[in-house]
Amino acid sequence: MKEELLPEKTIRNKTFFAFIFFLLAFATGVYVWKLVRREPREQGIPTTLRKGLMFDESLFRKVYRQSRLVPTYPISWAVKKVRVNGNLGLKDNHVDSATWRLKVAKTNGDTISLSLQDIQQLPKTEIVFDFKCIEGWSQRTWWGGVRFSDFIRHFHLTQEAALSYAGLYTPDREYYVGIDMPSILQPQTLLCYEMNGKPLPLDQGYPLRLIIPVKYGIKHIKRIGTIYFSNDRPPDYWAERGYDYYSGH
Numbered sequence: 001m002k003e004e005l006l007p008e009k010t011i012r013n014k015t016f017f018a019f020i021f022f023l024l025a026f027a028t029g030v031y032v033w034k035l036v037r038r039e040p041r042e043q044g045i046p047t048t049l050r051k052g053l054m055f056d057e058s059l060f061r062k063v064y065r066q067s068r069l070v071p072t073y074p075i076s077w078a079v080k081k082v083r084v085n086g087n088l089g090l091k092d093n094h095v096d097s098a099t100w101r102l103k104v105a106k107t108n109g110d111t112i113s114l115s116l117q118d119i120q121q122l123p124k125t126e127i128v129f130d131f132k133c134i135e136g137w138s139q140r141t142w143w144g145g146v147r148f149s150d151f152i153r154h155f156h157l158t159q160e161a162a163l164s165y166a167g168l169y170t171p172d173r174e175y176y177v178g179i180d181m182p183s184i185l186q187p188q189t190l191l192c193y194e195m196n197g198k199p200l201p202l203d204q205g206y207p208l209r210l211i212i213p214v215k216y217g218i219k220h221i222k223r224i225g226t227i228y229f230s231n232d233r234p235p236d237y238w239a240e241r242g243y244d245y246y247s248g249h
């Protein structure tokens with residue numbers, strides 16, 4: 001049988017068109033990149049890229065289920081020496097557990113003031129999980145405290161929990177986070193007062209911090225002063241500096 005060879009001219013034409021196509025694709029890529037770079041910036045990020053991040057985030061929220069639990073481990077698997085990271089809002093080294101109060105702003109305008117004992121009289125929950133920081137490290141650590149959802153029920157904050165977000169800040173308001181309600185009500189989220197079976201060290205948020213295993217470290221605010229609730233996104237220290245507001249993993 002005679003082989004059907006493509007005529008030389010056809011091959012030359014095809015090569016030529018492939019080359020032109022490649023050139024156009026490359027030029028388009030460079031052009032789009034230049035446009036994006038010239039765009040106004042939102043928190044230092046060009047708006048188009050920012051929109052990409054927002055899209056990722058909304059997708060994440062849709063996929064997320066409140067019932068999703070992070071893996072947990074036996075206490076003996078927890079590290080003994082827990083890393084300290086971030087000290088915003090922790091300047092005061094003289095926190096007195098006798099006079100310290102957690103303030104909870106209710107939707108009717110009232111503020112309730114709770115002592116450490118008020119919180120510790122609720123059932124204690126302990127967890128060992130992989131604490132992950134966005135800087136790229138993770139540590140298997142052991143924490144104890146009150147389930148946030150138990151706290152809501154015990155102090156009759158059901159109207160508050162019907163809103164979309166909880167906001168938390170340190171007594172000096174230097175560090176603050178906003179958390180979507182499904183994540184803060186997830187059963188592994190703790191108002192935490194113990195680490196490795198002992199009261200929290202000062203630099204780890206004494207007397208009370210948030211442990212929220214479904215989120216990265218930035219959301220685990222140390223030394224909570226005030227908790228409030230709202231349908232608008234509460235301000236968030238690291239989201240204001242360009243990090244993902246949701247910060248789930």
Ligand SMILES: Nc1nc2c(c(=O)[nH]1)N[C@H]1C(S)=C(S)[C@@H](COP(=O)(O)O)O[C@H]1N2
Nearest residue numbers: 083084085086087088133175217220221222
């Ligand atoms: N008040 C306060 N809480 C904070 C921070 C901070 O700077 N100030 N840093 C966050 C970050 S980025 C991480 S990774 C964790 C670290 O918690 P650890 O010091 O107990 O390891 O705390 C979070 N909570």
Ligand SMILES: [Mo]
Nearest residue numbers: 133134217218
């Ligand atoms: Mo972090």
